[in-house]
Amino acid sequence: MQSVIANLALLGRSTINRLAAIGRSGMLLMHAVIARPEPFNSFPLLMRQLYSVGVLSMVIIMVSGLFIGMVLALQGYTILVDYGSEQAVGQMVALSLVRELAPVVTALLFAGRAGSALTAEIGLMKTTEQLSGMEMIGVDPLRRIIAPRFWAGLISLPILTMIFSAVGIWGGLLVGVDWLGIYEGSFWANMQNSVDFFDDVVNGLIKSLVFGVVVTWVAVFQGYDSVPTSEGISQATTKTVVYSSLAVLGLDFILTALMFGDL
């Protein structure tokens, strides 16, 4: 009987801890985002973060996009050629990328490269009392440290997603047209006829914007809320990658159902 009560207490405590963490993360986002804008001070900080979060993620995004586009074209060709419709490879590559693969894969790679780096950086700042030091100087770390990183993630991810799609389509072109010999005119024409700007491209970008909010929010919160020890930072970094990847995949299903569910 006692062990049942102990287990119940444990369950209750962990539920309360989780709810409290969600509350704290909401407060963090509110304080970081809802603030009087100070363009003169904030802009250089934002630019620095856009560089480290966005520009430095470009190589991994481009390489991944290229290979995924190439694989899509190759896989699509082997199936479509049986039905004599290999001309539709361009359409297939473009639709798969802009609707689904580009937002999701970019967000997952972004969580692994930039999200984990953000968590580790903020966690280490906390461990070395840099955040406390900043507070005592009278500067709010939520605005100075968290806010520029959050906005940088939010801005970078949709742009990285577009780059991913573009490079992926180019990869598809390399394999489909240059290697497998599909007629280039029909590769592009099929793509242009079937990809709708609002239904496909804009919806894909909306997805990446939502993923940008979630991944960066999880990353900065895990860093800020980490236990200030080396073990605490390692746990926080792991949590960032796991939570944000799961959130991206779960949200992708919900967003896809909302956007394309009535087809």
Add this chain to the structure above:
Amino acid sequence: MDFIDDIIIDIKQLTFSRGDRYICKNIDIRIPRGKVTAIMGPSGTGKTTLLKLIGGQLKPDAGSILLDGDDIPRLGRHELFNVREKMGMLFQSGALFTDMTVFENVAFPLRVHTQLPEDMVRDIVLMKLQAVGLRGAAELMPSELSGGMGRRVALARAIALDPALVMYDEPFTGQDPIAMGVLVNLIKTLNKALGHSSIIVSHDINETLSIADYIYIIADGGVIAHGTPEQLKQNDAEQVRQFMQGLPDGPVPFHFPASDYATELMEGR
């Protein structure tokens, strides 16, 4: 402390606990304006916690901390950041920003809180660094400094804005004898020249006694004695004598609370 009328910080009935353990319980401390006040006591008695409570980084369970009439635990987030402009704090770890040079670290408070022109910022930073003997290290990164040097840079940063109150958390730890002497003098001189109030948390008895105007000794979650250095030297209470003379045996335990030593050793057999 009736002879002091001008109080910058008035701590009343302050209680703070971590889990079931009381770090401080109903303590009253008054920090005089323009003087050097030391808070001393054995390790783990909550001296650093007390500084964090004064800085508003921790919230007490009960009690008030009045800084010039502002009750710090009850201030909103925005007001708290405004009040902190009046404080400077030297952290035990230094807490330098690792992505900035020494110069930029010291310039940071000036840049965010003042509209001073760049050449004036430069002059002030160089003067502060000269005061701690590290003007030549201005272009180094914090990772290139030793622990003691890092602490001196942090001190230069803490006094960059000439705050009304400077809190020093273990300023003498890890300093070589030359730097130690310079720091003792610096804290004393700064206090006299700029007229700010200082709180020093330390257990370096000789150095602290030489510069403090008033001393509080805390142990077991409460203030066990307070007075001027002379008053404390003549204090007969056993706890105070043990601490002031660094004796291992006495009412203040050297060991963290634990079960009986012999019993615990025998338990494993």
